[in-house]
Amino acid sequence: MRIxxxxxxxxxxxxxxxxxxxxEYGSFSLKPGEIREIRTGSTYRQLRVCNExxxxxxxxxxxxxxxxxxxxxxxxxxEYGDTIKLQNGSSGVASGTYRPIRSIP
Numbered sequence: 001m002r003i004x005x006x007x008x009x010x011x012x013x014x015x016x017x018x019x020x021x022x023x024e025y026g027s028f029s030l031k032p033g034e035i036r037e038i039r040t041g042s043t044y045r046q047l048r049v050c051n052e053x054x055x056x057x058x059x060x061x062x063x064x065x066x067x068x069x070x071x072x073x074x075x076x077x078x079e080y081g082d083t084i085k086l087q088n089g090s091s092g093v094a095s096g097t098y099r100p101i102r103s104i105p
Contacts, residue, residue: 024040024041024099024100025040025097025098025099025100026038026097026098026099027095027096027097027098028086028095028096028097028098029093029094029095030059030086030087030088030093030094030095031088031093032056032088032090032091032092032093033088033089034087034088035085035086035087035088036085036086036087037083037084037085037086038083038084038085038086038098039082039083040081040082040083040084040098040100041082042082043082044064044080044081044082045080045081045082045100045101046078046079046080046100046101047063047064047078047079047080047081047084047098047099047100047101048076048077048078048098048099048100048101049061049063049069049071049076049077049078049084049086049096049097049098050071050075050076050096050097050098051071051072051073051074051075051076051094051095051096052073052074052095052096052097053073053074054073054095055073055074055092055093055094055095055096056073056090056091056092056093056094056095057072057073057088057089057090057091057092057094058070058071058072058073058089058090058094059071059086059087059088059089059090059094059096060086060087060089061077061084061085061086062084062085063077063078063079063080063081063083063084064079064080064081064082064083065081066079066080066081068085071096078101084098
């Protein structure tokens with residue numbers, strides 16, 4: 001019984017760790033006029049946000065507390081932060097990706 005309880009705790013911790021790690025990078029799809037904020041974790045780091053080339057229009061991406069970037073389809077922006085605010089100002093569905101930029105020594 002004790003081993004079963006320990007296994008349950010370990011599985012729950014593994015699920016929470018996986019969910020937290022998935023926020024570091026990912027993709028998004030925004031309906032026309034939709035606004036979304038993404039928290040990438042508690043670490044302030046350099047992030048890249050890209051509007052996919054097949055996207056339905058431009059998005060406004062604000063990384064951390066920096067100035068907003070107007071990103072047309074196929075364009076990317078990089079800034080330091082731990083949050084990304086996305087806004088689709090176009091009449092089509094906009095999609096893209098975000099991820100941390102890793103330093104290679």
